Amino acid sequence: xxEQISVAIVGxxxxxxxxxxxxxxxxxxxxxxxxxxxEKGRAVADSLTRSLGKGxxxxxxxxxxxxxxxxxxxxxxxxxxxxxxxxxxxxLQDKTIVDAVVPLNKGKPFTPPAGSALLExxxxxxxxxxxxxxxxxxxxxxxxxxxxxxxxxxxxxxHADSKKSVIEFLGKIGAQGLDAGPASNAYVIEGLTxxxxxxxxxxxxxxxxxxxxxxxxx
Amino acid sequence: xxEQISVAIVGxxxxxxxxxxxxxxxxxxxxxxxxxxxEKGRAVADSLTRSLGKGxxxxxxxxxxxxxxxxxxxxxxxxxxxxxxxxxxxxLQDKTIVDAVVPLNKGKPFTPPAGSALLExxxxxxxxxxxxxxxxxxxxxxxxxxxxxxxxxxxxxxHADSKKSVIEFLGKIGAQGLDAGPASNAYVIEGLTxxxxxxxxxxxxxxxxxxxxxxxxx
Numbered sequence: 001x002x003e004q005i006s007v008a009i010v011g012x013x014x015x016x017x018x019x020x021x022x023x024x025x026x027x028x029x030x031x032x033x034x035x036x037x038x039e040k041g042r043a044v045a046d047s048l049t050r051s052l053g054k055g056x057x058x059x060x061x062x063x064x065x066x067x068x069x070x071x072x073x074x075x076x077x078x079x080x081x082x083x084x085x086x087x088x089x090x091x092l093q094d095k096t097i098v099d100a101v102v103p104l105n106k107g108k109p110f111t112p113p114a115g116s117a118l119l120e121x122x123x124x125x126x127x128x129x130x131x132x133x134x135x136x137x138x139x140x141x142x143x144x145x146x147x148x149x150x151x152x153x154x155x156x157x158x159h160a161d162s163k164k165s166v167i168e169f170l171g172k173i174g175a176q177g178l179d180a181g182p183a184s185n186a187y188v189i190e191g192l193t194x195x196x197x198x199x200x201x202x203x204x205x206x207x208x209x210x211x212x213x214x215x216x217x218x
Numbered sequence: 219x220x221e222q223i224s225v226a227i228v229g230x231x232x233x234x235x236x237x238x239x240x241x242x243x244x245x246x247x248x249x250x251x252x253x254x255x256x257e258k259g260r261a262v263a264d265s266l267t268r269s270l271g272k273g274x275x276x277x278x279x280x281x282x283x284x285x286x287x288x289x290x291x292x293x294x295x296x297x298x299x300x301x302x303x304x305x306x307x308x309x310l311q312d313k314t315i316v317d318a319v320v321p322l323n324k325g326k327p328f329t330p331p332a333g334s335a336l337l338e339x340x341x342x343x344x345x346x347x348x349x350x351x352x353x354x355x356x357x358x359x360x361x362x363x364x365x366x367x368x369x370x371x372x373x374x375x376x377h378a379d380s381k382k383s384v385i386e387f388l389g390k391i392g393a394q395g396l397d398a399g400p401a402s403n404a405y406v407i408e409g410l411t412x413x414x415x416x417x418x419x420x421x422x423x424x425x426x427x428x429x430x431x432x433x434x435x436x
Contacts, residue, residue, distance in 0.1 A: 109406060111329065139432060151431055154413065181416035188327060188409035195372065195406050198399035199430060207432030212417060213369055214357060214425030 005169075008032040008069030010062045010084060011076035013044045016100060019143035020073060020135070021048055023173045025055025032058050034065030041065070066091040071098065071169060073135065074121070078103045081117055085124045092125055096162050100135040102193040107201075109194025111187050118156065118186035132157040132166045133186040134177065136193045141206045146174075151209025154180035154189045178212055223387075226250040226287030228280045228302060229294035231262045234318060237361035238291060238353070239266055241391045243273025250276050252283030259283070284309040289316065289387060291353065292339070296321045299335055303342045310343055314380050318353040320411040325419075327412025329405050336374065336404035350375040350384045351404040352395065354411045359424045364392075369427025372398035372407045396430055 007024055009017045012033035024031045025048070033048070035041035042059030049057050066072050066088050072095045076084050081101045085092070101117040103110050114120035118133040125131060134155040142148040153170050155163050155177045167177035180189060196208040225242055227235045230251035242249045243266070251266070253259035260277030267275050284290050284306050290313045294302050299319045303310070319335040321328050332338035336351040343349060352373040360366040371388050373381050373395045385395035398407060414426040 108402065111405070142432070149431075178417060179420050180413050181420070184326065185409070185413050185416065187329070188406055188413050191403075191406035192410065195374075195398050195403050196430075198403065199396060199433060202397050202399075203433040205433040208430055209432045211429045211431050212414075212426055213367075213429050214360070214427045215417060215421040215423040 004028055004030050004056075005071065006030040006032060006069045008034050008060075008065035008072045010034045010066055010072060010074050010088065011080070012065070013040050014075055014077065015140050016135070016143075017073075017075040018044060018048070019140035020075060021057065022052065023143045023146060025052050025057075025146070026172060029172065030056045030058065032060050032065035032069050034060055034062040036062060038064070063088060063091060066095065069095065071096050073098045073100060075100050077101075078112075078117060082120055082124060085121050089125060092129065096130045096132070096165055097121075097125070098132055098134050098166055100133075102136050102190045104194055104197075107194065107197050109191040111191070115184070116186035116190055118183050118190070122158075122183055127158075130159050130162040131183075132159065132162045133183065133189060134166055134170070136190055137196060137210055138175065139207045139209055142209070150175045152212050153177045154192075154210075154212075156180045156183060156185045156189055158183045222246055222248050222274070223289065224248040224250060224287045226252050226278075226283035226290045228252045228284055228290060228292050228306065229298070230283070231258050232293055232295065233358050234353070234361075235291075235293040236262060236266070237358035238293065239275065240270065241361045241364060243270050243275075243364070244390060247390065248274045248276065250278050250283035250287050252278055252280040254280060256282070281306060281309055284313065287313065289314050291316045291318055293318050295319075296330075296335060300338060300342060303339050307343060310347065314348045314350070314383055315339075315343070316350050316352045316384055318351075320354050320408045322412055322415075325412065325415050327409040329409070333402070334404035334408055336401050336408070340376075340401055345376075348377050348380040349401075350377065350380045351401065351407060352384055352388070354408050355414060355428055356393065357425045357427055360427070368393045370430050371395045372410075372428075374398045374401060374403045374407055376401045
C-alpha cells in the first residue's frame with residue numbers, strides 16, 4: 001500500500017486554505033486543517049468530511065498541523081504572515097513549505113520591506129529551509145470545484161529539489177506547476193494575484209487565472 | 219479613405235522595437251522607426267520595406283518620430299528610459315504613449331526607485347500625460363512572425379481613455395489587450411517579463427507568453 005502523504009494547511013479555515021483542502025480530497029492525502037483555534041480547525045475538517053463524502057481531513061492547531069505534516073502550505077492573510085512563521089519556526093525546519101501568501105492592501109498588491117512575502121519567510125526561517133513560493137494565482141473558487149480546470153502555478157524559490165517536489169505534488173491536484181525561477185522573482189508572482197483580482201473586478205469574474213503559453217507541449 | 223495612423227517606435231532599431239515594427243506592417247499604419255541615430259533608423263526602415271514587401275516604414279530620429287506620430291511606443295532598454303523621456307518630454311505632452319520598458323539586470327527583473335518604469339515615466343512626464351504601460355510580455359520572436367499567435371497584453375495606467383484606445387490599437391496587431399488596473403500595478407507586469415525570460419531558459423523556448431483565462435468569452 002502506498003504511504004499516505006500528510007499536508008498541513010496553516011490558515012486552513014481561511015478562503016484559500018479551505019478551497020485548497022477541498023482539492024486535496026484524494027485517496028492517499030491526509031489534510032490537516034490548521035487554525036489558530038484548534039476547535040475551529042476541527043469544525044472545518046468535520047464539515048469538509050460531511051460535505052465531500054471523501055478525503056481524510058483532520059483539524060488541529062496550526063502548530064500541531066505543521067509539526068506532523070510532510071508538506072506545509074502557508075495560507076494566512078499577509079498580516080499574519082511574519083508572526084505565524086516566527087511562531088512556527090521550530091516546526092518548519094525540516095519540512096517542505098509552500099508559501100502562498102500574497103501581500104495585499106484592500107485588494108491592491110504591494111511589495112513588503114523584505115521585497116516579497118517569500119523573502120520575508122526566508123529571512124525568518126533561514127536560508128536553508130525548504131521553502132517554495134507557489135499557489136498564489138489560483139482562483140479559490142476553482143479550487144473548490146474538483147472538476148474545474150486550474151491556471152498554471154508559478155513556483156519560485158532558491159531550493160531546486162523542493163521546487164521539483166512541489167511541482168510533482170501540484171500534479172496531484174490537477175495543477176500544472178512551472179519552475180518560475182529564484183526566490184527573488186516572488187514579488188512578481190505574489191503581485192500578479194492583485195492584478196488578477198483587479199482583472200476579475202473589471203471583467204466581472206471570479207476565475208481569472210494565468211496560463212503560460214509558448215513553451216512547447218506540456 | 220481612412221486616415222493613416224502613424225506610430226512612432228522610440229528605440230525602433232532594438233529587439234522589441236524592430237519586431238513590433240514588423241507586426242505593424244498593415245495598410246493604414248505608418249511606422250516611424252525612431253533611433254538615436256537618424257541614419258540607423260532609416261537603414262532599418264529601408265530594410266523592413268525591402269524584406270516585408272508591404273507596410274509603410276520611415277526612419278527618423280527618436281525626437282522627430284515622437285513629434286509627428288499619433289501614438290508613441292517607448293521601446294528602449296531600461297538604462298535609456300529616464301534620459302530618453304527627459305529628452306522627449308516636450309514632444310510627448312499631447313500623445314498617447316505606450317511604455318513597454320522593462321527594468322532588467324542581466325535578465326533578472328527588479329523594481330527601480332520609482333517603483334516601476336511606468337511610475338518613473340509618470341514622474342518625468344507629468345501625471346496628466348496620456349501614458350499607458352503595455353507590450354512588456356509579448357515575445358519579440360512571435361511579433362516578427364505576423365501569423366504567430368500572441369500572448370495577452372496586460373495594459374495598465376491611470377488614464378482610462380488612453381488604456382481603452384491602446385487596447386483598440388492592440389487589436390490591430392492581433393493582440394488581446396486587457397485592462398490590468400492602475401499604474402501602481404506596472405511593477406508586476408514589467409517584472410513578469412523577467413520571469414518569462416527565466417521560464418524560457420528553463421524550458422528551452424523563446425516564446426513564453428501569458429494568457430489570462432477564466433474571464434469569459436473574449
